[in-house]
Amino acid sequence: MQHWLFKTEPETYSIADLKREGRCGWDGIRNYQARNRLRDEVAVGDQVLIYHSSCAEPAVVGLAEVCGAARTDPYQFDPDARYYDPRSTPDQPRWVLVDLLFKEVFATPLTLKAIKADALFADMELVSKSRLSIQKVAPAQFDAILNRCRAG
DNA sequence: GCCAACGTTGGC
DNA sequence: GCCAACGTTGGC
Numbered sequence: 001m002q003h004w005l006f007k008t009e010p011e012t013y014s015i016a017d018l019k020r021e022g023r024c025g026w027d028g029i030r031n032y033q034a035r036n037r038l039r040d041e042v043a044v045g046d047q048v049l050i051y052h053s054s055c056a057e058p059a060v061v062g063l064a065e066v067c068g069a070a071r072t073d074p075y076q077f078d079p080d081a082r083y084y085d086p087r088s089t090p091d092q093p094r095w096v097l098v099d100l101l102f103k104e105v106f107a108t109p110l111t112l113k114a115i116k117a118d119a120l121f122a123d124m125e126l127v128s129k130s131r132l133s134i135q136k137v138a139p140a141q142f143d144a145i146l147n148r149c150r151a152g
Numbered sequence: 153g154c155c156a157a158c159g160t161t162g163g164c
Numbered sequence: 165g166c167c168a169a170c171g172t173t174g175g176c
Contacts, residue, residue, distance in 0.1 A: 032159085
């Protein structure tokens with residue numbers, strides 16, 4: 001079982017949206033490195049930290065679990081969708097999504113500021129490869145984040 | 153809204 | 165396969 005951090009812009013899709021819906025297809029990933037991870041490495045049962053980016057206070061805000069392995073992202077075929085890709089065809093789809101199950105909204109979100117201020121998190125991809133939207137999280141860091149986020 | 157970092161495209 | 169031009173991300 002692996003640990004991940006998935007980024008989302010809360011104006012587009014937030015942890016509150018995931019809580020309300022209970023589960024969702026994590027669509028719209030249009031970056032090859034992120035796609036390859038979804039397709040080859042993310043597995044059912046993996047734990048996923050949800051991170052809000054491009055907002056007033058970027059932070060880790062909640063927890064989800066992978067409940068469905070990679071499948072074709074249908075929006076790549078929809079000309080009206082934001083995530084339309086005219087080079088994708090149904091026999092040769094480029095993009096996949098995984099399905100997530102809502103688990104938890106954190107009592108205390110861990111802000112990017114706090115992550116950057118703590119040496120424990122210095123080698124996180126969030127710090128070193130900040131643009132990658134599907135990030136790996138080491139078990140020790142995952143546990144530390146959970147502990148901080150669940151504390152009052 | 154700015155801009156640095158970095159991913160993608162396409163001509164050669 | 166190189167690399168310049170261009171597009172996107174995301175913190176600030």
